[in-house]
Amino acid sequence: MSKRKFSTHTLIDWDAVLKQIVPKTGDFNTPVTVMDRVTDNPDLKTTYYNGIMDTWKKANYDFANIQWYDYYPGEHFDISVQEKFAELVNAEPRRVFVSEVWPGHCVPYHWDVEDKEEEWLANGDKLVRWVCFMDKAKFGHVFILEDECFYNIEQHMTYEWNSYRDYHAGTNAGNEPYYLFHFLGAEK
Amino acid sequence: MIKYVGNTNAIINWDQVIAGLEKCGHETHPGPFYGPKHKAGDPIPQLKEVTDIWTDAGYHRVEDGGTVQWDMFFPGTHFDQSIVDKFVEHYNIEKYSSVWISRIWPGHFAPIHWDVNDMEEELAKYPDRLRWHCHIGKPTFGHVLIVEDQVFYNQQQGDVFQWDSRKYWHAGTNCGLTPKYLFNIW
Numbered sequence: 001m002s003k004r005k006f007s008t009h010t011l012i013d014w015d016a017v018l019k020q021i022v023p024k025t026g027d028f029n030t031p032v033t034v035m036d037r038v039t040d041n042p043d044l045k046t047t048y049y050n051g052i053m054d055t056w057k058k059a060n061y062d063f064a065n066i067q068w069y070d071y072y073p074g075e076h077f078d079i080s081v082q083e084k085f086a087e088l089v090n091a092e093p094r095r096v097f098v099s100e101v102w103p104g105h106c107v108p109y110h111w112d113v114e115d116k117e118e119e120w121l122a123n124g125d126k127l128v129r130w131v132c133f134m135d136k137a138k139f140g141h142v143f144i145l146e147d148e149c150f151y152n153i154e155q156h157m158t159y160e161w162n163s164y165r166d167y168h169a170g171t172n173a174g175n176e177p178y179y180l181f182h183f184l185g186a187e188k
Numbered sequence: 189m190i191k192y193v194g195n196t197n198a199i200i201n202w203d204q205v206i207a208g209l210e211k212c213g214h215e216t217h218p219g220p221f222y223g224p225k226h227k228a229g230d231p232i233p234q235l236k237e238v239t240d241i242w243t244d245a246g247y248h249r250v251e252d253g254g255t256v257q258w259d260m261f262f263p264g265t266h267f268d269q270s271i272v273d274k275f276v277e278h279y280n281i282e283k284y285s286s287v288w289i290s291r292i293w294p295g296h297f298a299p300i301h302w303d304v305n306d307m308e309e310e311l312a313k314y315p316d317r318l319r320w321h322c323h324i325g326k327p328t329f330g331h332v333l334i335v336e337d338q339v340f341y342n343q344q345q346g347d348v349f350q351w352d353s354r355k356y357w358h359a360g361t362n363c364g365l366t367p368k369y370l371f372n373i374w
Contacts, residue, residue, distance in 0.1 A: 104255045169329070
């Protein structure tokens with residue numbers, strides 16, 4: 001369930017950010033690439049990632065079709081957006097990215113395992129997570145957060161998650177790519 | 189417009205219906221039919237409206253390595269006709285052309301479409317034909333139905349909605365962990 005919400009209307013020009021993102025050029029993710037990337041942190045692999053992958057396997061997901069792209073500030077789009085957003089939610093950025101899900105694909109039921117979570121918590125971070133509907137509402141673009149389903153959400157609407165570990169999913173049954181801005185930060 | 193018209197749990201045991209459908213394809217029980225029934229290029233009026241969108245958006249059927257597929261169960265073959273009889277009596281539905289239960293497995297899609305029918309030319313004579321859908325499974329994470337600009341999520345088992353037109357654009361998808369069932373009639 002989400003907590004606070006606000007609109008970034010007149011505060012962030014998301015259409016300009018979307019113009020900077022070149023489709024299908026971000027970090028490509030599938031269950032295989034995700035698991036490959038955590039080889040330097042085997043504890044996380046055995047404790048958390050395997051659990052999520054097992055639920056997907058049991059549900060008979062075709063792993064080849066679980067795929068999405070991630071885009072990072074400073075690499076794929078201007079970092080000033082991250083700074084502006086951090087100011088708006090009064091938090092220090094920890095992991096910020098834009099997700100891109102193409103029609104016919106979904107990122108199923110999961111929570112976001114963070115490689116540096118223990119380090120952040122040990123440093124006293126109070127982690128908060130926000131999602132922003134950075135694109136205009138389009139048919140088939142669905143985001144689910146615990147028991148809440150977000151559909152036809154006005155561009156700019158921004159929601160705080162109840163917990164950064166909330167289970168969520170994104171799916172696209174429409175005909176255009178689906179973009180969301182995600183912000184994980186430490187409360188100031 | 190789509191409006192809520194009531195709940196059918198008092199007249200139909202949907203858990204029992206689903207339990208019956210889960211047996212389909214096993215032992216002597218006939219298996220479901222698979223959608224989509226039509227493909228691009230089939231000579232059906234207005235089908236191109238849908239298939240062009242799917243082609244341009246890059247959708248592929250499961251058999252071609254994609255995610256487009258759903259199961260269809262029909263009365264008399266996969267579940268008892270009495271279920272339909274109770275439903276139409278309860279909602280005073282005098283005439284209907286098509287009735288089925290759809291099932292979407294996790295990771296599969298019935299992407300943006302309206303239900304183009306083999307008899308579309310004949311059906312054009314009845315432009316005001318209504319449609320109803322019923323959420324026959326319990327509310328479950330990831331089970332999504334979209335009709336026009338509305339999403340149906342976490343609806344109570346047995347909830348029924350009436351569509352003003354059978355030709356509304358809609359989509360079904362499942363990013364959860366269990367199959368999603370929906371009763372459809374128009």
